[in-house]
Structures are given as C-alpha cells and as structure tokens.
Amino acid sequence: MINRPLRQTDLRAPRPTRAPATDHAGLVVRLTARDRWILRMLHEHRVLTTTQLADLAFPSLVTARRRLALLHRYRVVDRFRPLRTHGTAPGHWVLAPSGAAVVAAEAGIEVRDLRYRREHALAIAHSLQLAHTVGVNEWFTALATAPGAGRVLAWSSETRCRRLWGDLVRPDSYGRYTHSGATLDFFLEFDLGTVNLSSVGGKLTGYAELARSTGIITPVLLWVPTTGRETTLRRALLDSWRTLPDPAAVPVATAAAELLDDTEPHPSPADRVWLPLNATGVAERIALHHLPASWPHLTPSPPSNDDAGLPAPGEPTELPPPSPTPPSSAGGQ
Template sequence: MITTTTRQHSLRDHLAGRRTPRAAGSVEHQALLAARLTARDKWLLALLHEHRVLTTAQIQDAAFPSGRAARQRLRELYLWRVVSRFQPFRQLGSAPMHYVLGPAGAAVLAAEHGLEVKDLGYRHDRAMGIAHNQRLAHTAGVNDFFTSLIARARRAPAGEPEALTAWWSESRCARHFGDLVIPDGYGRWATRSRGAAHETEWFLEFDTGTESLAKVGRKLIGYARLAESTGIATPLLVWLPTARREAGARTALARIHSGLDDPRTVPVATAAADLLDPAAPHPSPAETVWLPLTSARADRAGPRYSLADLPGAWPGLAPPADPDDGESGDAAAASPYRLPPPNPVPPRATPNRVARSER
C-alpha cells in the first residue's frame, strides 16, 4: 500500500555482521579463527604488520590468482576483524580499498609467536592512523614497487624462475641503519637463467616528486657513511615518477656522487615509472628501465639494464651476503618485540583449501 512503503534494505538478504571489538578478542572468536584461517591468511597478517598498509590490488599481486578471489577473502577477513580497511578520499574517481592489521589478526599473530598483543607494539588506533598520515601515498607506492615484483615472479616461466627473496620495510631499515640513513626499503631479487643463479640486493629511495632534488642528492652522503661503516657496497635504486624528474635528479645525484671520497662504494641507478608500458599485463621494476649513474656523465642516454642484469653495470661489485636481522643492544631492549621479516612469497595452499579460499 502507498501508506506503508517498503524500504529497499528490508528486501535484501541477511548480511553477516562484523564482530564487535570485544567479541573479536574473545576466546570463542580465537577458536573460530583457528578453524578458518589458512597459512596464506596468517602470512598476510605478518605482511600487514611489517608494511603497515596494502591495497586490494597489492594483496592480489602478492597472493591471489584473481581480483574476485582477493576481494572475497578480504571481505571475510574484514568481517572477522582479522583486518581493518579504509578508502581514502580522492578528488576524481574512487581510491582503492586499503587494508591494515585488525585487532583479531594482531591477536593471532602474537599468539603464533607466544606473545601478548602489547609485545608487538600494536594498537588498532595507530594502525588505522595511517589513513590520515601525510606519507600514506608514499608508503603505498613503496609497497606497490615490491608487490609488483612478487606478481612478476609468480608468473615467471618455469625454466627461468624469478623471486623476491627479501623485502624490508622502512621501519625495519630504520632500526638497522637509522643512525646513518633511512632507506624506504631493502630488497633482494633472485633469478636463474641458462642454469646460472644470480641475486641482486638494493636499497630503495622512492621519490614521489615532493622533495627538492637537492635533498634527494644529499641522501648519498648517508649511504656513503653506511658503506664505510659496514664495508659493503650496496646498490641504491632511485625510483622517480617521470623521466623528466629523473633527468633532474640524476644531475643532483651526480653532483654529490662525484664529491664522495670513494664513489664506487655507492653504486646508484635511477628509473622512472613512466618508462614502464602501461599496456603490459604486469609491468614491474624488474624490466629494462634502470640507468646506472656515472659521475662524469649523469645525462648519458644508456644503456638501461633490467633489475637482474644491473650488477653487471658495476664491475667488482661483491655478491650480496645474507642479511643479519638481529636486533642490537639497547635498541632491542627498549623497543617492542620485533618479528622476523616475513617471507615475500606466500605459502602454497593445500588442495582442500584452494576450493574454499580461491573460488
């Protein structure tokens, strides 16, 4: 009847409700999660704890076969309060959904390591606080750099496997090197071609175009001090948004690089995001986009190298050593317990789990 209008929402099917914060921390809820969380889910919790925030597309690149499978599983994890999510404001269009570690997920992660949640240094309000952090776009950009490498490795031909074997966050790099320099990330890329294995390590400086080019160049001084103190020459990769900014950055970098006591201890290469083919199925920084920095010729046109071939641009560069993730001295005692860095490669799903979580 016109006098008793039916509201649209009353015609919808019942939707599963989201757990309240108190229910999410209950023993009953933890018991429920024990029967529902897969090894891949728990791996994702460790990844979110390490890298703070990941978008739906990044999570799909890292661990799921399709966008539908990723969205379906993330919705379930959200309803269980294993993850939390937010969608930043965007002037045009819609921003992707961003995910952080949720209260129930933090409890699971802590329990796996025999800890209390407070020992992780986790607080839900702080985890969600990145939604309003001015470095959100930068953090998401750094994570996009690494997850695109994981996606490429997952689709590599069987005869020429590739893998991202290490991925450290900015906060982990700060704990190790923060008295000298704070990289945006640290990574290792392993490849096998013609029966020979190769591995590349690097520090990442991810530029979004907001810093002055002079400040970008001055960062080389900190990396030179780090190389002097450790005796290890680790390549520095500078990722820039456009080829035009890359040209300006190379001039600023070359000015500082030529003035270092030993420029060979700080190998530098630059690349720009607009050098990638947007029409390619899975563009990634592993492609032939890296241009090594030569102090005498900052503006030389090439050749550019792939990530796997980049060490060949610096003759005499020592192969990467196994990174030491041990916390040192007073810093370890004064800070919350630090979990080891999660493996960048998700665990393989068992056959009985595939049908449930990837359908």
C-alpha cells in the same frame, strides 16, 4: 599501476568501516596459512590494498575480495577506503587488534612487543604519507608478481629499515631480487616528485657512512615518476656522489616510471628501465637483474634462499620480515 602512482593530493578523508567481534579461540580453525601470512604482511608494511593482496596471494580479485571481507568479519583486519577526487579507491587493509594477537601468539611474544596500537595502525588513513606508502608497496607488488624467472627474496618496510639503520640512512625499503643466477640487494628510494632534490643527493653521505661502517656495499635504487625528473635528479646526485670519499662504495641507479610500457599486462620495475649513475656516454637502459654486472665490486650476496642474509631483527622479540610470497599451501577461498 606502478607507472601511474597515486598522488597524495588525489586522496581525501577515508570512510572507516567496522566489523563484528569474534573470539580469538575460534580463529584457530578459521585462519588459513595464507590468512596468517596476510596478517604478517600487514604488520610489516602497514597498509596493502585489495588489488595488491589479490596480485600477491589470490587467483583472482573476486576471490581476494571475498576472503578479505571474511577476515574483516573475524576482526583480524581493519579497512578503509580513501575518497579520491577522481574515480574510486580500492579497499585499504591494516592489521586489527585480533590480527595483532594472532601474529604475536604465533611468534610467542606479547602484543606489546609488536609495537602495535590500533590507533597507530589506522592513523595511516589520515597520514600525508599514505600515497607514498601505498606506492612503495605497489612497486614491490609489481616486482614480486612479474612473470618470468625473477623472484623477490626479501622485502623490508621503511619502519624496519629505520629501526635497523635509522641513525645513518632511512630508505623507503630494502629488497633482495634474484634472476638468472644474479642476486641484487638494494635500498629503494621512492620519489613521487615532491622531495627536494638537494635532500635526495644529501642522503648519499649517509649511505657512504653505512658502507664504511659495515663493510657492505649495497646499491641505492631511485625511482621517480618522469624522465624529466630523473634527468634533474641525476645531475644533483652526480654532484653529491663525486664528492664522496669513496664513490664506488655507493652504487646508484635511477629509473622513471613513465618508461614502463603500460600496454603490457604486467609492467614491472624489473624491466629495462634502469640507468646506473656511473654510466658514461649514451648508455642503454638495462633490466634490474643486469645491474650487478655494472658494479663488479659489490659485496657478494649470500646463497639465494628465503632466509639467507636478510636484515637481522633489532631485538630478540622483534619478528623477522615475512616472506614476500605466501605459503604454497595457502588453502582457503
């Protein structure tokens, strides 16, 4: 669950699995629109779990497991299952070579232009960043699948953010969320409680420079595991924020995962757990879509549709980020 993120120390070496080969030509009639969307999502976000994909794209976990197993047989996806110190981890899915070939062919580019390498795709299984990457993807999955009128219009990976803005900032993700006529563009900083607080505060200087150089004011959302961590973090952030040349150019809000009600069927980052850094006195927590009202000087978002205003590809051959939601006519079982 989003309010009980997995810790890296709970993971051990993965159990790799292999699938029989299949020819690329045969995939033309075997892959549905939803399958192709899954491949693009795995290319963008590196690794997604069975439960995340089930929530995002399938009517049930059973259906998701069945279809993903079939995609594994087609060799368009690879999977591994980390060993946990407690319990059993869900399947973790990454893009396989045949899947990369499908993604590249649909975009009319070569596989090398995707920057895809199988050993790199599978390296996430052994990475010390696995829990963090899965946690960020769980955060957006919870936001995208929360019941209600809210909708995620954009979800860009840490890798894409690094290519676009890495000379100044390296957020864990970029997103756009809309609800009840309010649209919020934001950078996400996702903390599992292991990041040095002084380095988090130091990041604000980079965000200030990005706002100055682009003329675009984009809020920074910081998600931490506990309210105790949040209290300490806010003190460090305030010290750094107040020293910025123009603090208003870097709107900041914080939230703690433990504030989510785990008795609810769908706890979500959209809930009333956010506290703007510029809040004074005893301020009440607000929902995600109410944050723009706290910062009237924000750069207006473009019209709320799937394509408007999303981060532009860095190179002509770079794919745009996939839609956070699968095609409505996904088809398949």
